[in-house]
Amino acid sequence: MSATGLSSARIEELLGDDAGELLGFDSPAFSSEQLHLPGGDYVDRVLRDSDRSSGVLRNMQWLLDSGRLAGTGHVSILPVDQGIEHSGGASFAPNPMYFDPENIVQLAIEGGCNAVASTLGVLGAVSRRHAHKLPFIVKLNHNELMTYPNSFDQVMFSSVQRAHEMGAAGVGATIYFGSADGRRQLVEVAQAFEEAHRLGMFTVLWCYLRNDAFSGDKDYHLAADLTGQANHLGVTIEADIIKQKLPETNGGFRAVGFGKTHDKVYSDLSSDNPIDLCRYQVINCYLGRIGLINSGGASSGASDLAEAVRTAVINKRAGGMGLISGRKAFQRPFAEGVALLQAIQDVYLSKDVTVA
Structure with a gap:
């Protein structure tokens, strides 16, 4: 039994048929030796030499020193903004x-x-x-779906100044890269992140793709190369943490037929292994200088625990910073939600789950 709540055997059991592929993977296309990996000294080792102010560094350190993962350099964040886009009824019924x-x-604390x-x-x-007591991250913009017909847009609901007055440690925002309104969102969020840094708050960017052209024989919204480029745009506007969906395929640039890529993206920087696909996302976050957190996704019911553990294993072994999981936790009884969040954290606490 490991020092964490989940034993190594239990993690393997939850991974099922994927256990060998994920836990035994030891030949990544891109070596972890070239990455800036999470650790207790992340702020001093990586962020200190950037242009981030002492206030941003202090709040980032507070984030990394909080919760069960304190001191590891990894994060587990509870996001609950789904009442806007997915509706309060769909989310909380x-x-x-x-x-x-x-x-x-209280769910985040417990x-x-x-x-x-x-x-x-x-x-x-x-x-x-x-x-x-607990780092607050105010999500500034949302896609409200009461306006019909629906569109892939994000509207500012709040201001950076208001988040600062509340005492928030950070702010978050979404950009729908590829959408008709994506460029306007990019400008709005870049300006908001600049102000947040000026006021000493760290920034988290939901780096999502939205374009019908990204859906074909596969859902290329989940392609490593396209999501990787979204990440690269996100770190360009100085997001301190990138939130991205876990990649499930690759070859998005080739399939959609626009934009530019390089053959070595697929031959030298990635492979079909899920850990390599996620590592390409990390690569695009300045080789890990900016932390990658993957989203937990929608609640599927009985399979939620296995799905969450799988995502955490992939993210950690790829060199990611952590997981941000909401619906899998708050759409179940309180005690079960607490247990699921702590199971995710147990993967990052486990000495048997290492960076590939």
Whole structure:
């Protein structure tokens, strides 16, 4: 039994038929020796020499020193902003207690998370009680789907100044790269991140792809090369953490027929192994100078634990910084949500799950 809640045998059991491919993978296309890997000294070793202010460094260190993963350089973040895009009913009907922001923050605390990310309204409702205890990440923009017909757009719901006044440690935002409004979003978020850094808050970018042209024989919204380029655009506007969906395929540039790529992306920098696909995302985050966190995805029910552990194993072995998982946790009873969040953290605490 490891020192964590999940034994190595239990992790293997949850990985099922993928255990050998994921835990035994030892020949990555791109060596981890060339990466800036997460660690307890990440802020001093990697971020200190950047143009980030002492306030940003302090809040990043607070993030890394919080929760069960404190001191590891890895993060487990609870994001609950789905009530806007997915609707409050669709998100919280399984557990109406989460209509109350207090329970959202309590889930993050009891779950041992490094931070909680949510809307201005949710975090503002309980900020005086909790903002000095747990790092708050205010999500600035959202895609509300009450406007019809729906579009791939993100609208600013709040300001950086308001998040700062609340006592937030960081701000988050989404850009839909590839969408008709993506360039406007890029400008808005770049300006917001610049202000956040000026005020001492770190920045988290939801780097998502949205374009019908990215869907063909496969869903290339999940291609390593296209998501990798989205990451590269995200770090260009100085996101401190990149949130990205776990890649499931590759060859997006070749399939969609526009943009530029290089054959060595597929021959030298990646392979078909899920860890290599995720590592290409890390590569595009300045070789790991900026941390990559992968999203946990929608709740599938009974398979949620296995899916979350699999994503955590891939992210950690690829050189990623952690996981941001919401619906898998808050769409189940409170105690089960806590257990799922801590199972994710156990993967990052396990000495048997190493960087490939």
